[in-house]
Amino acid sequence: MGLVYVRGVVKWAGRAKEVDFLVDSGATYTVLKKEVWSFLELEPKRLVELVLADGSVARRQLSEAVIELPGYGEYHSPVLLGEEEDENLLGTVTLEIFGLMLDPLKRVLRPLRALLK
Numbered sequence: 125m126g127l128v129y130v131r132g133v134v135k136w137a138g139r140a141k142e143v144d145f146l147v148d149s150g151a152t153y154t155v156l157k158k159e160v161w162s163f164l165e166l167e168p169k170r171l172v173e174l175v176l177a178d179g180s181v182a183r184r185q186l187s188e189a190v191i192e193l194p195g196y197g198e199y200h201s202p203v204l205l206g207e208e209e210d211e212n213l214l215g216t217v218t219l220e221i222f223g224l225m226l227d228p229l230k231r232v233l234r235p236l237r238a239l240l241k
Contacts, residue, residue, distance in 0.1 A: 128231045130214060135190040135198070136164040145214035147233070149226045150177070154191065155184075155204045155213040164189060168205060184210075196222050196233075 128147040133140050134156060141160050152174070156166070168185030176182055185205040192198035201218040204210075219225060225236045 128226060128228075128233075130193060130233065132194070132214070133192040133198075134160060134164060134203075135192065136166055136188075139164050143212045145212045147219075147226050148213045148215060149219070149228070151213050151215035152217055153186070153204045153215045154201055154218040155206045155210050155215070156189070157206050157210060157212050158208060160212065161187065161189075161203070161205045166203070166205060172204070174204075191218060193222060193224075193233075196224065 129144050130147055131142065131144055133142050141163050143160055145154070166187040166189060168187055170186050171183055172186045174182045174184060184207070187203055187205055188200055189203045190198055191201050199221045201221050219233070220236065223236045223238065224233045227234045
């Protein structure tokens with residue numbers, strides 16, 4: 125299985141920045157690199173604790189932005205304000221907001237089959 129990247133545009137308060145996101149179906153939230161959220165002048169809303177793959181805990185500020193994925197539209201999404209070592213990640217909350225899921229075999233985004241039970 126390989127890595128899947130998608131290009132998107134992150135927007136806030138009249139500013140926009142094109143970014144490449146690593147699609148991470150194991151990540152809850154979308155993460156923005158510090159250079160991206162600083163450029164957009166995003167403000168933290170609250171601090172969240174995150175459990176990393178190795179079991180350690182990280183803390184990041186949560187904010188919000190508008191994310192555009194060409195061909196899929198644009199939506200408001202919660203985003204984590206990354207630190208120096210963080211990369212742009214597209215997490216499951218944002219994917220679900222868009223109604224998308226990652227097809228790991230074909231390495232593409234597909235419409236999500238939503239369930240109402």
